[in-house]
Amino acid sequence: MSSGRSVGARFLRSELRLVFGRRRNQMLLVALAAAPVLIGVAVRLSSPTSAQGAPGFVARISQNGLFLVFTAMAVTLPVLMPLAVAVVAGDSIAGEAHSGTLRYLLVVPVERTRLLVVKYVGIVTYGLVAAFVVAAAGWLTGLVLFPSGPVTLLSGDTVPYLDALGRAGLVALYAGAMLAGLAAIGLFLSTLTEVPIAAMASIAGVPVVSEILDAVPALSAIHPYLFTHWWLAFGDLLREPIATAGIRHGLGVQAVYIAIFGALAWARLTTKDVTS
């Protein structure tokens, strides 16, 4: 108990209960879970011939349901998941400031750095859970609607189903990690305002801008440094052996964004006059 008290684990547990107990945040997870179900049903209903021409993972879903996990991840990671993270991140500091609870937390006292760490862990945990919710919904829908069995990877190798299921877990883990950079940006933006909805909207816009920049060929020089650039590198986990270059780049870029925006959020909150 004494170690728990010194690191403030009670406050973190309380924060996680707050984030995951909020009905709005629960509904966002339900919406995310609906994505793979809808994709699965759509693929099941469409004729095999039309699925033949579909790009990437979609064509493989009808052969093995596990590919629904990867398809759903590729569909939700660029748009829906950042949106869910933006809502939770926007609420993190700005929500407390808006309702006035920020001043009471600080007076408890919660040191401002500790508050940032707990809030950040809350956002990242939510992003990770969102990724695993999509993966689990995709996996279960795939089991119900499509055949399962040994999986033919993108590299052409065939691995046992359980091996591929493990890789699906790694994909979810990677997707969750890819949201950690956005979580840091969101935490920082949330310290700038007392209007949570404004913070949410601007955070949701950030990956969109990044993805647009990533699509402009003239800007190819900066593409490797965009925090969204390596998001879909999780496809490398579906090769034998696993290609790690893109994955490592992706994780490295996230680490840099976490460091920069974590420092900005810290500089902002620790010097801010709390007048809300």
Added chain:
Amino acid sequence: MAGGLVVPGEVVDGRQDAPVGQFSAAIRTRGLTKRFRGGQVAVDRVDLEVPRGSVFGFLGPNGSGKTTTIRMLLGLVTPTVGEVEILGGLIPGALGAVLPQVGALVEGPAFQNYLSGPANLARMDAADRTSDPSTARRRIADALDRVSLTSAGSKRYRAYSLGMRQRLGLAAALLRPRELLVLDEPTNGLDPQGTREVRALVRALAADGLTVFLSTHLLAEVEQVCTHVGVMRTGRLVTAGRLDVLLAATAPRVELDTTDPEAAVRVLDGLGLSSPRVRAGAGAATVSAALDGIAVAELAPALVAAGVGIHRLVVVRPDLEELYVSLTGEGFDVER
């Protein structure tokens, strides 16, 4: 002093981290100044001294800098210039050690809308790394009981009335034994019964040895519970000290009812009383003047000798309201 709200047998955790200094003031500021961006000076060179064990009434019109001062005391706002010492610890360095012993209600209660009252208190307690989780449940129940809020149960905070919210805010301030309570308008939104309850609560806490720093607009409340007052006006602390001493130092006035005010004024003038004033009334007029050290015993014979019929003659000491108005101005003269 260590008595506080301690329930017998309860471990007073965190107390050993407290800065020692039983003889220091509970709150002391030196040259405390806050200039906001834009140049507005909200608090201007305030030297505040709140003795331990006192109930300190912090008064002043809206916008006089009370809330900004309170925010600086609690480390929410950084002073532009000046020092703050709470329970012997310099702010902001000692915030972590000192604040667990300070219960605060700042500018109205604020809680998570979607949590119940007890769940909100549990969250506050969980955020406090120096509080003992094993006693949390009982302390929360005790705090709710202390503000008569046990019946609210599982109702969400957003469904609370203003009075219930205010009570929950007080309960949060009483979650653990405190040395100092900083209460910013604790009776705001309470009905007369609730106001009386809070007054009784403040008295009981003060009797236990707590220092209470009470910001309020209700002067009657201050007269009933406070031992000390400080009055703010446009960012300056214009007066501060023991309430009885401040009131005793105010100039006593004589007030008399008569049917012949002109004659009465002439007599008072002749005796050397300054600026007599006449207020017309039904039947008799009221004449009043500052006594200026003239013995009351001289007045009646002089008036009678001049043939002035007196219906009533009393010596009046200004109450807190008059003192307050004389310090902060009359009516709606908004100064910023």
